[in-house]
Amino acid sequence: MDQTFLRNIGTIARALDSISNIEFKEIELARGQYLYLSRITENPGITQIQLSELLCVDKTTTNRAITRLVEQNIIIKKINPMNRKNQQLYCSQKGRELYDMLVRESDYSTQVALQGLSPDEIQVMDKLLKRVTQNVVQDWQDVKKGYKRIY
Numbered sequence: 001m002d003q004t005f006l007r008n009i010g011t012i013a014r015a016l017d018s019i020s021n022i023e024f025k026e027i028e029l030a031r032g033q034y035l036y037l038s039r040i041t042e043n044p045g046i047t048q049i050q051l052s053e054l055l056c057v058d059k060t061t062t063n064r065a066i067t068r069l070v071e072q073n074i075i076i077k078k079i080n081p082m083n084r085k086n087q088q089l090y091c092s093q094k095g096r097e098l099y100d101m102l103v104r105e106s107d108y109s110t111q112v113a114l115q116g117l118s119p120d121e122i123q124v125m126d127k128l129l130k131r132v133t134q135n136v137v138q139d140w141q142d143v144k145k146g147y148k149r150i151y
């Protein structure tokens with residue numbers, strides 16, 4: 001099987017992550033914090049466990065990022081009245097202002113990435129990448145539950 005497919009996706013992800021980390025340093029977002037801020041803003045009230053699953057990262061990594069964002073007053077934790085163990089995460093006013101910049105950066109990066117592609121090509125690629133994402137996320141969830149992959 002051709003190994004370049006996932007390598008290309010990895011190159012795209014690393015390049016965009018690197019660009020974001022460089023540009024967002026100006027607004028005091030440390031490495032990868034923009035991902036957490038974006039998902040919390042887009043999913044108000046999300047819990048840390050849900051956020052970990054959404055981003056496909058372990059709970060410890062999520063906790064570390066959330067702690068720093070709370071300290072920076074970028075996100076807010078609120079007690080869930082239905083389940084006091086699950087704190088819900090919300091974007092603060094400062095976080096909303098930062099999020100606006102994240103959206104502009106994302107729109108620009110998307111525009112650059114899709115240069116030269118027709119609307120039909122973009123639609124096909126989107127559909128296929130969604131399917132690939134579902135496959136990989138399911139595999140990640142299985143491995144996290146202890147399933148041993150056989151290759």
